[in-house]
Every structure is written in structure tokens, then in C-alpha cells.
Amino acid sequence: MEILKACNLMKTYGEDNNIVYALKDLSLTINKGEFVAIVGSSGSGKSTLLHILGGVDKPTSGNVYLNEKDIYTLNDDDLSKLRRKEIGLIYQFYNLIPTLNVRENIKLPLLLDKKEVDENYFNELINLLNLSNRLTHLPNELSGGEQQRVGIARAFINHPSIILADEPTGNLDKANSLEIVKLLNEANKKYNQTIIMVTHDLNLAKYASRIITISDGQIIDDKVYNEKSE
């Protein structure tokens, strides 16, 4: 089942002589339950693509359909609603709210949505992410790996249609990186959660079920692996 579809995405920065084409007529379809890794060299347009798919940046032209809704035709209220209900974003620099503790950071999207927390799911998540004894800590009292796990929990809490992660391990050491990707992989299987992850580490990309390679704003390779190697 098709969950996300991008058609003819163009993204340019600057004007006239200085114009940079970050995305060049890029199209792509993601099915439910896929764990997609986007790889490519630095500056190839991975982040730009991810942000456009996640509704936080606007394409210069082209459309993005999430569950058959063209997200860039929505007004701010509806787009915000979509962001908090349908999309979970994970950043390289965690981007937690420094004044909220772990529990509050994770529950923030629910709070914004005025939804009650499903305590079972919450407990399940924090057990999975091994955060149960960190719940009352503030972000600056956590290690990088822990902070990223909080970021992941926050992205998952609303049962979004899709999780977008931009180099979630870019700031972590090898062991922590592996752990994070394994967690994403586990969640993908357990909840049939659709995940798109940008990385430039091919070792980590191996955990994905599909690897899309981007170069110069265009897809140059797109492979689906049915059986993932451990």
C-alpha cells in the first residue's frame, strides 16, 4: 500500500547566477511498512528531500502526497496538525526542548494534540528505548545516545504514518549508532512502522529494507531487499 508519494520535486536555492539545484525533478513512492535508507554524498540533497517530505520545508515545485493528501495545499493549521499526527521527525542534533524533562518531551506531540496518553504504549516505548529510569531528567542531563532515543520516542508517540530521520546517528559513536538503527529496525518490524532514514554510513543502511541513492538532487539507484542481513 502506497503511503507517501513525491512527484517531480524541484528545490532551488538562490537566484540567477548563484542558483543551486538541490533537488532536480525527483519523484518517489514509499509503501507502508518500508524501512527506507537514503544514502548519498554530502550536499547531494538528502536533507532537503527529507524536510520536504516531512512538511517543514516547501518544494519550489512538485507535490508531496501523504495518504493521498497533497500536503502543500494545506493551510498552516492543517499542516501543523498533519505534522503532529502523521509525521515523526528525528534530527541529527536531537532538538529536544531544554526545559521539558524526558517524559514531557516525549508526550509533547500528544499534548499539542490534546490527546490522552496511551500509558501502555508509552511504557512499551520507553522500555524498548531503555529510558524508564531517565523520565524525570532534563535533556542536558542525558548522553547523546539517550537524547536521540528520547527523540525517537517523541517521533513514535503519536503513531505517525511515517517517521523521517535525518542522520539520526550523525552525532553518535559507533556503538550508539548501531543501537539506534537496530531500534528503528525493531520498531519497523514490531509496529509495521514506515521509516525513512538519511545516512551516509552504508553499514547502517544495511538494516533498511530499501536503499535509495541520491546524487546531485536525483535518484541514481533504488534497491529493495526482501531479506535484511543481520
Added chain:
Amino acid sequence: MKSLNSLAIHNLKNNSKKTIPTIISIILTSTLLISIGLAVSTWQKARIEDATHFNGDYHVMFLGLTSTQKDTLEKDPNINKIDLMQEVESIYTEDLTINIYTSLMDYQNYIDLATGKFPTNEKEIIISSNLAKRKNYKLNDYINTYKIVGIYNKNKIISNVDYASETAFISGTNNNSYYAFIHYKNLHNIYDKIYDTADKLGLDYEVNKVGRNYENTYINSSLLNAYGKYENKINELQMYSLISLILYILALFCALAIYNSFTISLQERKKQISILSSIGASKKQIFKMLMLEVFLLTLISLPIALLLSLGIVQSIIILINNSLHNLVNYKLSINIVFLLISILFIFLTVFISSMVPALEISGSSLINSIKNVKIKTKKLKENYPFIRKCFGSEGEVAYKNIKRNRRKFITSITALTISLILFITLSSVINYFINATNSMKLANDIRINLPDKNQVVDNEEVLNEIRAITEEEELVISKQAHFFNENKQIVQLVSLDPFNYNKYKRQIKVSNDEAIIYNVGNFLNENDEEITKEVIDSSKTKSLSICFIDYTTNELYPCYINLNNLYFTTQNYLDVFNGLTYVVSIDTFNQVVDNYLSGYANNQNFKNNYSIIINSNRFRELDKEINDIINKYSHVDIYYENNALINYNNNHTLLIIKLILYIVIFLIAFTSILNIFNVLNTSMELRSSEFSILRSIGMSEKGLKKMIKLESLMLMGNTLIYGIPLSLGIVYLIKYILNIDVTNKIIFKFPTIYVIISIIGIILIILLIMTYSINKLKKKNIIETIREDGI
């Protein structure tokens, strides 16, 4: 280190745009501080010159000293200079006494010469211009055996206390007692030194309210006060604590402005600084580099500030001088000590206020540890239903944010509160001065007195001249004499000229030939406020009585006037009367003077003394015309006072002073607004990436607005809750200090207008900033804002 220093200079050159806010705030605050220094030194110099002009430049004068006492003085180690003077003799003429003094001292310091020269021996004399006028003396005339060699305007040695005596000076010495004018070596503990000298001279003293009152001693306190030396320690304490309080508030004000602008300029260069540290510059090095930058900025700003303040103070001085015509003549005084203190003060303020942001950005471990501790793992309730109801879930986020991040919040509140306090305090104090100038009102008329002391000219002749120039004006000619009633209250017996007398009678509806009693007096109530009330009980007083007091026996000599038709009124006639006044016809007046007062005083004098009051809008033209008459009858002793002209000049000056004060209030308000704006803007700017994260996880614009609204409300509320009581406290404190040991107590008025203005101001500014920063966030791409901070 060297290379980092050159980097600092390089930075300044290339980032000149980014340092502009810092330079501007340093220039503005320096201008403010230097201007204050210049104004204070100018004012102090004017006070000193004034005191010297009117009283002389000596510190204390002793009179009636024997030559032994004189020798004691010469041995006093504290004394720098002694000017000695002696009495010579008194020459009695029919209507006045000329007291002659002699000295070897340099008269130049004590006497303002009008014409001629100072006496050089005991046969040459210098007299006052007043005496020359009254007796028609000219240079080279003789008074007894003394040859007049000079005429002076004013002497600072012997103040003329009474009309019947004049002072003149010769040169030389004799065997009489001494007057000694003392200059001490320095003014340190000057009053103790004076007491010490007086004790050595064996003088007696009484303790009074301010200190000791020695016999035969005259302390030149207006000069000493001008130097900031008060006999009363409380006065001195009062002055210095007021000065320090104002300096303290000013310093805070300036520090805040510099802190803000420096923080903003550093915020923009965060990236550059973190790159520097990533390539190995130590925190200390970065800190030193930033401080060097500030130092250079201050160096650049100072000359500009100096020129600006010179311009400002000079123009204010010109403004005041012009408006005061010839009353005062301020001159710009550049006191090096004051200037150095101001500059030192500026450097201190700049350094302290830029140190905090510099430490913060250079990532000093000290500041970091403070920072980390301050975001508290405070146990908060999971839910705040009330806040959620009012402000939604976004409000709850904002509330938690404020609760946990108290440091930032408190910083903002402190900055806002200080601005608020500054505004309310300074404007209330300035407002007090404006009110004080308002209450300085004088009667608005021209008064001329024609005394009759064996005059050569008939007063009628002078009166006719005055009548001629005032044909169109309101002119009241009255005769006045002062007596007492049975209760020893002063009574004015007045006869108005027939025209005005009849007009007055018509005005208060009196038809018969009654005595009109203007029954109004000014008294102090229990709060020392002046009130107006009736002087005598009109229901009990049945006949008009006036008395004389024989001052030697203190006995009353009553003399009753045969008038039983008394008419009591509180209605003044053209503001002619002051206090209890018996208004009678001219016949009655003459009758009283002729029949009852013969034998007492020179009754002829009472009879022919005229008091003239003119009400006119032509006060300036009349001034010239009246002066012409006075000059024409220069041998007649005409007293003339043109209150209308004085009032006009005063009002003019007051207007300009008011204008300046209002400009100052405006500047303070403006700087306060700028400060508040900067504080809020910086705190919003610092949090823009946090806002963007919230947006990216699905907070709508509306939600963000709600969140910022709640934070703003909390800021506003807290600022007002702390700021207003604190400001009122400081205002009370200032009034208290000003009121210590002062007879004319300042009555505290609640600064309602300024409180209201500041409440409205704070609300408006916060609303403005809110919309401003929300709009700014709107324009920005979410992801770009997040990136800017993440690098």
C-alpha cells in the same frame, strides 16, 4: 595572544556594522554620564562664584578680636591666610550713620569697585554707590577729613543691615579690635577646624539645630555649602546618599543598555566565535579578545561622547542664560576631576556590563556551570488544567518552560523591572522639581513706595508723574501705617485714594462711611501647610481699636477710633492688602495719625508715606518710565519693585527649565523602551530555534502565538508586581532623604500619571514585541531556523 589581539582589531574593522549597536549605546551612555558631570561641575562653579560674589571667599569671620586673640589666630596651623580689618569711627549725619573701617588687606577680593580706586592710606576713603546717591557725593569730595577716592557697588565684608547706616573703608591700622577673615588650608573637616579655632580664641557658643553657634563668629556657609561642606552632618549625609543613589540608578541604567547591545552584537557572531574555539582558541583568549574589542570601542566612543556632551551642556547653558537675561550667567566649567571620574565610571560600567555576555559566549566554565545548575529538574505537576483551559496545551508548555528556566525569565524580569523603576523614579523626582517651580508664584503687580523723610520734593509732585504715565492702568494710591490690635496682632491701617475707596465700597456693597476690615490672615495648620482664615472674631469685635507697642516695656498703648460701623470682609481689593487690614477713608486715616499718634514716632512720616500699586500689562514699558522718574528724583528714596516683570522673567525661565526636564523624562522613557525592547527581542531571538522545533513537531502558528502570549503575560505581571512597589519605595526613600531635617517638607504625591504611563507602556511594548517576533518567525523557514542554531 598577539594574533588574537590583532584579530580583535581586524574584527572591529570588518564587522563595523555589527558593532554599531554597541558603539551607539556606549556613546549614548557616556554622553549621559559626561553631560551630568559637566552640568554638575558647571552648577557647582556657579554656586561657588555666587557665594564668593555675595559673601566673599573667606571661610569664617571673627569680629571684636583683641591683639592677643589675633596672635592666637596667626599660630593656628590649619589657617592659610588671615585678612584683618578694624573699625575707625562712625560719622553721624541727620538721617544716617557712616561706619568707617580700615584694613591693610587687599580690598579687591571683598569689594566690587564701581569707579575710582581703592584707598591706599588712612585719608582716602571708598564709599558705597548707595551712599553717594543719597548724599550726592562725587569722587574727590570730602567726608569730614576723608577724601573719596572710590565708589563701590557691593562689599562682601559688612552686610548693610539697616537703612540708617552705610559702610565705608580706608586703609591702614589703628588700636581698635580686629575683624579677621580666615582662609583655611583645605576644606577637610572644615567645621571642626572652625570650632577648634573659635575654642582657641575662647569664644562662647550655643548649640543649635545644625551645630555650634559661636559668638562674634560668622561662617561663610553658603560658600562652604557650595563646596559640599555642611555644618549639619545629616545634610551632608543626605546630599551624598542622594548623589550615590542617583549614580547607582544611572549606572544600572547604562549597564543595562550596554549589556543588551553587546549581547545582541555577540549573538550575531556566535558562529565565528565557536569556530575560533574549535580551532583551538582557549576560553580565556576569546574572553580577552572580546574585552579588548570593548575597550577599543570605548576609546572610539569617548571623544564623540565628549564632544556631544560639551555641545549639549553648552546649549542648555546658553538657553538658560538667555532666558534669565541678566539674572545669572552660567559658564561651562570643565572640571578635570569630574571629567576623569565620569570617564572612569564609563569604563567601569562598560567593562562590567560587557563582561557577562563575553563570559557567556566564550563558554567560560564558570558561567556554564551556573547555567546548567539553573535549569532545574524541578518536580512539576504533570498537568495544569487551569492553564490548559485558559491558554491551551501550548500555554502549559510555556508555563513549564518559565517554571524550569527561571534564570532566563528572571533576567528578563530584572531588566524590565529596572527600566520600569528608572522611569518611575526619575520622572517622579523630576516631576517634583517641575511642581516646585509651579508653586513659586509672586504677586503680579508693580509696587512703588514713596517714603517721606524730610523730602525736598513734595510727594504729590512724584505722584503726579506716576499718574501721568499710568492714565490707562489700574492705579491704587494708598497710605499705610502699621499698628497692633489688643491681641498684639499686626494691623495694617490703610486709606485708599477716593476713587479706589469708593470702588471698593461698591464692590463689597458698603454705602455708609464704615470702617472696612479685611479680615484675612495666613496661618500654618498642624501639618505646616499654609491656610487662609479669618483673623478676628467678627461677631465679638464691636469697635475698631489699634494700639502701639512700646518695645522697651512691651506695653500696649491703645487708641480707640470712634467708628462703630464695622464691616468685615474677606474680599481683597485688587490684591492690595496682606493680612488683617483696616480700610478707612483718608479723613479717618489723617485723624488717627494727627490726633492719636502725636507724641509717638514721627507721625508726619506716616501721613505722607505713599504706597502705590499698579496693575498693568504694559509692565515692560512702565519699567522704563518708572526708572526714568526714579532717576529724575534720584535724591528721593523711592522703593520700586516690578513683580510683573520678575514673574515674566521667572516664568520664562521656568518654562525653559520645565522644557529641559520634560526632554530628560522623554529621553529616559525612550531609553527605557529601547532597553525593554532589546531585552525582549534578545530573549525571543535566543529561543527562535526552540520555537521552530515546536513548529516542526506540529505546533501551529496559533499555538505558538498562545504560548508566547502566556509567557509575555507572565513577564508583564511579574514586572509590574515587582517594579511598581520597588519604584514607589525608592521614590519614598528619595523624599525621605530630601526631607530629613528640612523645614519645608516635601509632601509626597503618588506618581499616578507615571505609574499609569508605565503600565500602559509595558503592556504596549510587550504586545509590540510579541507581534514583531511572531511575524519574524512566520517569515522564516522552520528548518532554516533550526539549522542556524545547530550549525
